[in-house]
Amino acid sequence: MRTEFRLSGSGGQGLLLAGIVLAEAAILEGKNAVQTQSYGPEARGGASKAEVVISGEDIDYPKAMDPDFLLALTAEAYRTYGKLMKKGLIIVDESVPPSEDIIARTARVPILKTAAKDIGKSVVANIVALGVLAGVSGIVEPGTLEAAVKNRVPKGTEELNVAALKKGFELATAFKAKA
Amino acid sequence: MPSAKLMQGNEACTIGALVAGLEFYAGYPITPSTEIAELCSEELPKVGGKFVQMEDEIGSIAAIIGASLTGKKSMTATSGPGFSLMQESLGYASETEVPVVIINVQRMGPSTGMPTSPAQGDVMQARWGTHGDHPVIALAPGNVKECFDLTVRAFNLAEEYRVPVIVLTDEVIGHMREKVLLPDWEDVKVVDRARPTAPGGYRPYEADLDGGVPLMAPFGQGYRWHVTGLFHDETGFPSGKADVADRLLRRLDRKITKNEKVIRDYVTESVEDCEILVVSFGSSAMSALSAVRRARREGVKAGMLRLKTIWPFPDEVLKDLSRNAKAVLVPEMNLGQLAYEVERTVGCRAPVVRIGKVNGDLFRPDEIHDKIMEAAK
Amino acid sequence: MSDILKYFRQDRLPHIWCPGCGHGTVTGALVRAIARLKLDKNKVCVVSGIGCSSRAPGYLDFDTLHTAHGRALAFATGIKLARPDLKVIVMTGDGDCTAIGGNHFIHAARRNIDITTIVMNNNIYGMTSGQYSPMTPKGFLGTTAPYGNPERTFDLCKLAEAAGATYVARGTSFHAQMLIDLIEQALTHRGFSVVEALTQCPTYFGRKNKVGGAVELLEWIKERTVNAKAAAVLPPEKVAGKLLIGELHKNPQPEFCDEYDKIIAQVQRKFEGFRGGVRGCEQNSD
Numbered sequence A: 001m002r003t004e005f006r007l008s009g010s011g012g013q014g015l016l017l018a019g020i021v022l023a024e025a026a027i028l029e030g031k032n033a034v035q036t037q038s039y040g041p042e043a044r045g046g047a048s049k050a051e052v053v054i055s056g057e058d059i060d061y062p063k064a065m066d067p068d069f070l071l072a073l074t075a076e077a078y079r080t081y082g083k084l085m086k087k088g089l090i091i092v093d094e095s096v097p098p099s100e101d102i103i104a105r106t107a108r109v110p111i112l113k114t115a116a117k118d119i120g121k122s123v124v125a126n127i128v129a130l131g132v133l134a135g136v137s138g139i140v141e142p143g144t145l146e147a148a149v150k151n152r153v154p155k156g157t158e159e160l161n162v163a164a165l166k167k168g169f170e171l172a173t174a175f176k177a178k179a
Numbered sequence B: 001m002p003s004a005k006l007m008q009g010n011e012a013c014t015i016g017a018l019v020a021g022l023e024f025y026a027g028y029p030i031t032p033s034t035e036i037a038e039l040c041s042e043e044l045p046k047v048g049g050k051f052v053q054m055e056d057e058i059g060s061i062a063a064i065i066g067a068s069l070t071g072k073k074s075m076t077a078t079s080g081p082g083f084s085l086m087q088e089s090l091g092y093a094s095e096t097e098v099p100v101v102i103i104n105v106q107r108m109g110p111s112t113g114m115p116t117s118p119a120q121g122d123v124m125q126a127r128w129g130t131h132g133d134h135p136v137i138a139l140a141p142g143n144v145k146e147c148f149d150l151t152v153r154a155f156n157l158a159e160e161y162r163v164p165v166i167v168l169t170d171e172v173i174g175h176m177r178e179k180v181l182l183p184d185w186e187d188v189k190v191v192d193r194a195r196p197t198a199p200g201g202y203r204p205y206e207a208d209l210d211g212g213v214p215l216m217a218p219f220g221q222g223y224r225w226h227v228t229g230l231f232h233d234e235t236g237f238p239s240g241k242a243d244v245a246d247r248l249l250r251r252l253d254r255k256i257t258k259n260e261k262v263i264r265d266y267v268t269e270s271v272e273d274c275e276i277l278v279v280s281f282g283s284s285a286m287s288a289l290s291a292v293r294r295a296r297r298e299g300v301k302a303g304m305l306r307l308k309t310i311w312p313f314p315d316e317v318l319k320d321l322s323r324n325a326k327a328v329l330v331p332e333m334n335l336g337q338l339a340y341e342v343e344r345t346v347g348c349r350a351p352v353v354r355i356g357k358v359n360g361d362l363f364r365p366d367e368i369h370d371k372i373m374e375a376a377k
Numbered sequence C: 001m002s003d004i005l006k007y008f009r010q011d012r013l014p015h016i017w018c019p020g021c022g023h024g025t026v027t028g029a030l031v032r033a034i035a036r037l038k039l040d041k042n043k044v045c046v047v048s049g050i051g052c053s054s055r056a057p058g059y060l061d062f063d064t065l066h067t068a069h070g071r072a073l074a075f076a077t078g079i080k081l082a083r084p085d086l087k088v089i090v091m092t093g094d095g096d097c098t099a100i101g102g103n104h105f106i107h108a109a110r111r112n113i114d115i116t117t118i119v120m121n122n123n124i125y126g127m128t129s130g131q132y133s134p135m136t137p138k139g140f141l142g143t144t145a146p147y148g149n150p151e152r153t154f155d156l157c158k159l160a161e162a163a164g165a166t167y168v169a170r171g172t173s174f175h176a177q178m179l180i181d182l183i184e185q186a187l188t189h190r191g192f193s194v195v196e197a198l199t200q201c202p203t204y205f206g207r208k209n210k211v212g213g214a215v216e217l218l219e220w221i222k223e224r225t226v227n228a229k230a231a232a233v234l235p236p237e238k239v240a241g242k243l244l245i246g247e248l249h250k251n252p253q254p255e256f257c258d259e260y261d262k263i264i265a266q267v268q269r270k271f272e273g274f275r276g277g278v279r280g281c282e283q284n285s286d
Helices: A015-028 A075-082 A111-119 A122-137 A142-152 A158-178 B009-020 B034-047 B057-069 B080-096 B123-128 B144-161 B171-175 B242-257 B282-297 B315-321 B338-346 B365-376 C023-037 C053-059 C072-082 C094-100 C102-111 C156-163 C176-188 C202-208 C214-223 C256-270
Strands: A002-010 A032-039 A047-055 A069-072 A089-093 A105-109 B005-008 B022-027 B050-053 B073-078 B100-108 B114-118 B137-139 B164-170 B177-180 B226-228 B266-269 B276-280 B302-307 B309-311 B327-332 B352-356 C044-048 C063-066 C087-093 C115-121 C167-172 C193-198 C225-227 C243-250
Touching (some): A002 A015, A002 A122, A015 A032, A015 A047, A015 B005, A015 B177, A032 B171, A047 A075, A069 A075, A069 A122, A089 A111, A105 A158, A142 A158, B005 B009, B009 B100, B009 B144, B009 B164, B009 B171, B022 B057, B034 B050, B034 B073, B034 C256, B050 C072, B057 B073, B057 B080, B057 C072, B057 C102, B073 B080, B073 B144, B080 B123, B114 B171, B123 B309, B137 B144, B144 B164, B144 B177, B164 B171, B266 B282, B302 B315, B315 B338, C023 C115, C044 C072, C053 C087, C063 C072, C072 C087, C072 C102, C072 C115, C087 C094, C094 C102, C094 C115, C094 C156, C156 C193, C167 C176, C176 C243
Parallel strands (some): A002 A069, A089 A105, B022 B050, B073 B100, B137 B164, B226 C063, C044 C063, C044 C087, C087 C115, C225 C243
Antiparallel strands (some): A002 A047, B100 B114, B137 B309, C167 C243
């Protein structure tokens, strides 16, 4: 079973790190995972995209062809990649306005607000989003993802990021209950 | 016991180099290769090795040749524009037979092109970039694990044949992260250049004229030998004699042609009965493999040859595999460079279809699948 | 004499330089300085680029490296950093060093890597038969400056000093004894040292510019230079327009390889027992 994730937004939002953590968690559970990226010249701002393919089998093509899950943290990313979604679920920040030409099911989740208000650091929005993505998809166990977060985030920020991850899981649970 | 890790291609190249015995790195920052320089700057001093960021790529390759002459395994990493600047001393390393490894993480060119986008446009530059006939070896990893394997092999081949070895990766493979299980370091085969045992009577370029590799003395050990980019005789000193030049260049060339069977490296899938043969390398081969597998599931006799050694080009292998082919497809992220070699090798046995992609995106499998189905009609 | 002959590859002689060329004098000065310092032949490495000057290492009995045009200092940087115990000397010309190799020159100076660079400045590209170089004086002729060179020259010594060289001197093939002294000083200096040696090219520079043969060119060199120490006390009109010779700049600073070794000492201790393995976590987020 091949599951494809696309994480999109702007440079500096930490989407690549979120993709790396997700792939690492899958590997910790013995699955195969490939993470790729595309980015512009800007270190901050500009379009940024990370993709993760997870499978129990051999992965030949490393990129997402028809993503099962799209995370979009900016309106631009939502419009650009949302249109390409044939199946699957889009997770978007609640601040992003809906768009008529996007047909895939969209979950609007207060990712940015949760990071800023509940955690008090907008910078961990990527990890909140990761919690949402993992919670909704059920692709990895929460405990594994927590271990992967601790492996990969800068030293000294582990606690903060784990708190963000947990908030993300809570948002996922709330969404699933609603749906 | 080694365990599986999520690892990036550029990271795997660096670890491969360290396992192979890298002691010296000189480089100049360039996207998408820079992680290799960053990791080398961090890791080398821990093992007593040296890292220097040179003023440009011209200086970088010059510095690694200098370091290699002292007996240290040396490497640089770059991308298209930097690789262009290195061509001058790549020829120098070929002519003087100094082992060095150059990792070229290809990006879209020509010129500055698209710095953050993948391409495979340096296939011919890797072979013919510097002036004059010259021996080189170019390896092309097809996944992250192979970035490790082929970087180790690049060092081993460089040491064994005293040639510059180029590892041609690209932005996708360089930046891609995947699950990799590295071998225990003690189990990795590492080759060191053959050295003379004592300075007495040392003739630095004395070797079997049929592709022999001379013994290489490190500088600073009492051999007091001379190295020049001019044509030189067995003593290492310049000579303008026609027969000396002829002998040297033919020996340099034979080092590779004579050992092509040993240097060649490739993988195949479903080629036993294949009618549509897809020949590819690097990241394009990932898309191609996916397309070939899908075509097989749909009943088309498609097969795949993926080259891990691009130069020397494995003529015999391709001739053999294309014997019963109805068509040979060559997907690559350029307008047909490997295809030249495929066309030359396959000749009129089967039509060769070039599938070029030059928009900075990796092939989607369906793009190649469509071409397979078209050819199978 | 015998103490200097042992540093030559006598079987490689005669050299390829023209009769009256100053490069032999400069090479002789280097060897005499090496002999005075009794350097171990096995621990000296001489590197050159392309040009008449760059043929010198072939005649010297050390590990010698004749590289590509302008690149000598970049190759030498690799050798020195890989083997800091070697005495690394670069022999270069005015075109090789200041034109095609200019970038390597200023960066080697900036790093203050312990390399002695001897620039044989004969104001012309000799090997390619007399084109003007960045050191051809304005108005002088070259085969590519048939109406007189319209360009200005570098002051090589000021360039070296400004770029960070920590020992800079200028000598000439006329003042041969002084040249030996200056090269000796440069060789004993730890850091990037530069000796510009003004030398004569009778075949192209002298003939093209109708200055004359070797003797006249040596006279010309003598007349256009003044000892830096004497210049300090001479009336300004005797110094104006002349090049200073002697030791021009000496400012010992931490040397690059030494500084790198400090880093090694620091991190090797920290990672004692380290057998490789790359960091697993902190990656750029984009």
